[in-house]
Amino acid sequence: MSGPVTLSDVARVAGVSLATASRAINGSATRTVRSELREKVLAAAAELQYAPNANAQAMARGQTTALGLIVHDIADPYFSSIAAGVTDAAESAGLMVTLGSTQHDPEREVALLQVLHRQRARAIVVAGGRHDDEEVNTALSRALASYRMAGGTVAMISQPVFDVDTVAIDNAESAGQLAQALVGRGYRQFAVLGGPKDHLTARERRDGFAAALAGQGLQVDDQDTIECAFTRDGGYSGMQRLLAGRTSAQVVFAVNDVMALGAMAAARDAGVEVGRGIGIAGFDDIATLRDVTPGLTTVQVPLVAIGALATNLALVHHEAPAQHGGLADAEHLTTRRDGTRLVRVPGSLVMRDSTPGPATSPARIS
Amino acid sequence: MSGPVTLSDVARVAGVSLATASRAINGSATRTVRSELREKVLAAAAELQYAPNANAQAMARGQTTALGLIVHDIADPYFSSIAAGVTDAAESAGLMVTLGSTQHDPEREVALLQVLHRQRARAIVVAGGRHDDEEVNTALSRALASYRMAGGTVAMISQPVFDVDTVAIDNAESAGQLAQALVGRGYRQFAVLGGPKDHLTARERRDGFAAALAGQGLQVDDQDTIECAFTRDGGYSGMQRLLAGRTSAQVVFAVNDVMALGAMAAARDAGVEVGRGIGIAGFDDIATLRDVTPGLTTVQVPLVAIGALATNLALVHHEAPAQHGGLADAEHLTTRRDGTRLVRVPGSLVMRDSTPGPATSPARIS
């Protein structure tokens, strides 16, 4: 009967006490152990293939080595890029990432938060836009508060609607710049694949786009603002509906890239050429876009860096975290009244071939 | 001074013993608690915002609720799709996924395995092709054996080169079918973007492709077999090199889709039209391909299902795991002599517009 190998076994084989074995293997901060004994302990550990029990260590130390990450869908390139940044930063800090996927269900988000709380994750990164749903937000807020009260730290990548450290993308402003750039290319008739009505990210992008157009005396017809899921398939079906109703839009703004990709596919399937026939623009600049033709006009968001930044924000308290391509500059970092930090990440316009300008130049604006 | 809320606190507030509180909150298998007391305990727990310490539970129960997942790169759509299947299946089993990313470094794979071992993860899924590197494989084999000896279970998504449950993709056979289909479309001159020399997945696909061609009296010139990284950028630079040397290839087989996407980009950048100018084919049918034009000819592999299957394989011992679109049929499931199971997953050909047939039909085969 072997059973699991414990530190006691190692100590016994090495002929030392439990305490000495612990110190030899871990290198206690205060105590030190004679190299002669250390060798013996290490040899015994190797011989027995001893692997320290991290759960027991967590108990004794009162601290785990896990970092939680909650995303909406890990297969979505938006989230998988963020996840890459998070795992990278976490592993640099000696932590492992515990991944939860909500499948776009806000209630699962709360449930996952509770699981990570029970796991005593050192910190939690929550990625993904918030919803305008009081009930869900209340539950989420409670779960967050409970976790933080127990000593956990949180960083969100979303709108700054909770009192936790937050990385917020400048959705409205960037969408506005995109609108202006499209106007600059000659477009005058716009449609918007707007995502779910109560999805805050979608709303900010919609509204920022519309506001900038309004500043130019332009607007999006109500019937040309399509409500749809925040996914690739949502973009596809939304575009289908748009094309079915005889729209006069020259260019379509999809509030994220995966939706824009769905829209491009729908256009192709309907025999409409993207670029010449109708313009399409997205938001995020997901990695996938490198291999899409025509190139999709979009707003570039440094997703991997944002993931790493959020991780460090959650890990490093009350000071500016390490640099992330300038993202954590004083310029973008503010400390709110409740002490939590907010980093605003600007997007940058990327004009590509999907919006070359309208085929037939419309009349000048009056 | 509050400090962390423990079960003792809940018990005290509820006016019951520790044991009763434990049973009320967990619902012990054998014992039961009077509903009156249970209510009181639950109320106390809610009032105190009690969250059970999963580490302590793990200690007491001798079992954790974590499942490890090791991938090469979570931002790669191949792995993020597998990860989606794994997280899905894991959460169905009440487990959380602990994610490790190797960044294509085999040594990190061993290190991550050890970390997950220390974490006492219930099971570990290792995804990603193996290398023909004895030193690395020995270290990995040791780490796997050590983990399994301690009671952990493992499933790999790769070549069946270790004695653990394995899901293996029929690389050689599928690549062969692809070759035949390309010949059927009239191609006679082939090039291969072959990935790293010692990468087994790449090798199997290369060799399967070449063998099928040989069966038709055809072959790939040595100078038309390009060695490159197993990534999108590897495919890009490989294709650049291929085009730089004046190749006479009519069609290029990239041993995975992300490489094929890189190759398509390189062709475009070089002014060569994919499809008419030169054919390109890939392998995997990653989700990204839906939005690529022209459509990429490839071998479809059910990645999400494979992730879920591997997870169940790791979780369910000594019997056939739940169905996964027929993947675990007796037809594909074999039990090896060492008792480990092997599921061979066939790929299925998907011919798309990237390989319409050669522009100029070559002379008939003699």
Added chain:
DNA sequence: TTGTATGCGTTATCAT
């Protein structure tokens, strides 16, 4: 049905 007491594997405090 409820309570008492022990053990899980490790760290850390205290002697020595």
Added chain:
DNA sequence: ATGATAACGCATACAA
């Protein structure tokens, strides 16, 4: 420098 021993928070065998 090393060794006993008491936590850490919970589950459970045993006693009542």
